[in-house]
Amino acid sequence: MIAFASRTGNVRSIIHRLGLPNVEITEDLMMTEPFFVFTYTDGLGDVPLIVEKFLQNNHSFCKGxxxxxxSNFGHSVFCKSAxxxxxxxxxxxxxxxELRGFPRDYAAIVDQYQNVFEREVSL
Structure with a gap:
């Protein structure tokens, strides 16, 4: 599962291209299974408040x-939320x-997703 937050639509666009199980983060979302969290970066490198609140309640299931x-905001703040x-x-x-990413980004995410969650299932 990928739990995601999208403000400008970049993350949502990537989520749709990935075709993996997903759920959009809401204030009261409680996870009962392992997930990757997928977030945008707020301000100058901040974790969005909705994501931080979500992780406070669900971090024990977070696997990545x-x-x-x-990157126009500078290397020091690029994806600093991660x-x-x-x-x-x-x-x-x-x-x-970077923004909506590239096919190599999508392939890398799918590969990591399969590696982590197939391993979880087989344990």
Whole structure:
């Protein structure tokens, strides 16, 4: 499962292209299964408030983070939300994506998804 938040539509567009099980993050969403969190980057590298609240309640099921960002704001803040989530919740960064990404980004996410969640099922 991929739990996602999208403000400008970039993340939502990628989610639709991936074709993987997904759910949009809402304030009261409670997860009962493992997931990747997929977020945009707010401001100058911040984790969006809705994502932070979601992770406070659901981080025990989080297996990795994917972030979308805009490198025009500088390397130090590009997808910094992924860095923050990874550090705070001790999960790997699956991918950092420029805006709507590229086919190689989609392939990498699908590959990581299959590796992580197939392993979860077989354990």
């Amino acid at each position: 983070v994917i972030a979308s960002g805009n 860095d923050t989530i990874s550090r705070k919740y001790h999960v790997p960064i699956i991918r950092k994506i």
